[in-house]
Amino acid sequence: MKKTILLLLVLLSNAISVAQSQTQRTKEFxxxxxxxxxxxxxxxxxxxxxxxxxxxxxxxxxxxxxxxxxxxxxxxxxxxxxSGYEPQYGGWCAFAMGDYGKKVEVDPETFKILDGKLYLFYNAYFNNTLKSWNKDETNLKKKADANWKKISG
Known part of the structure; x- marks a missing residue:
């Protein structure tokens, strides 16, 4: 009986943890x-x-x-x-995430596949951030990865 109760508590705890992480994901995406x-x-x-x-x-x-x-x-x-098909940085602009660590809207038709991952970019008002990203991709990607870790916890 004690084992059954313990097992149920562990399963309940895991379910709560999964629900909290899903809620966090939907807040950040x-x-x-x-x-x-x-x-x-x-x-x-x-x-x-x-x-x-x-x-x-x-x-x-x-x-x-x-x-x-x-x-x-x-x-x-x-x-x-x-997870292999999800956009990087929760679907926010990769350039903005790398340049100043902010969540910026994207044009879903402005994208790049890099190392098997999907990156999206802002592209409006004569500002296509994919062009800026391509000029300093290695540096911006490193910064974007670090910034997203801070944001997404």
């Missing part, structure tokens, strides 16, 4: 109505090398964050390795 990437398909960036709008009918939620997909095939690919 760039989401609109809990949808990542403004509804763009995370897998298409890698397989089609372009931004493709997903469909709300083909959705999947990973650790509290919901993604839309353009096809069932892409949803199935995502399900096998969800």
């Amino acid at each position: 760039n989401l609109e109505n809990n949808i990542a990437l403004q509804g763009y398909d995370p897998v298409a960036y890698f397989t089609q090398k372009k931004a493709v709008k997903g469909k709300k009918e083909i959705a999947s939620t990973y650790e509290g964050v919901t993604y839309y997909f353009s096809s069932q095939a892409n949803k199935a690919i995502f399900a096998k390795n969800p």
Whole structure:
């Protein structure tokens, strides 16, 4: 009986911990109505090398964050390795994260795949931050990684 109670307490503690980490993720991610990437398909960036709008009918939620997909095939690919398709820095602008450690909105059609990871960039009002990122990518990536660690805890 004591073992059963102890096991239940451990499971409850783990469930609370998972729920808290999911809540933290959704607070830190760039989401609109809990949808990542403004509804763009995370897998298409890698397989089609372009931004493709997903469909709300083909959705999947990973650790509290919901993604839309353009096809069932892409949803199935995502399900096998969800963390491999998530955008870096919670989907915020990689340049801004590296340059001054701030969460800045992105244009989901302005992106770069680097070392198998998806990076998004702000691109509006004649300011395409992907161009600035490319000029000092190594340094900015290092800074962005450190800044995101501080923000996302």
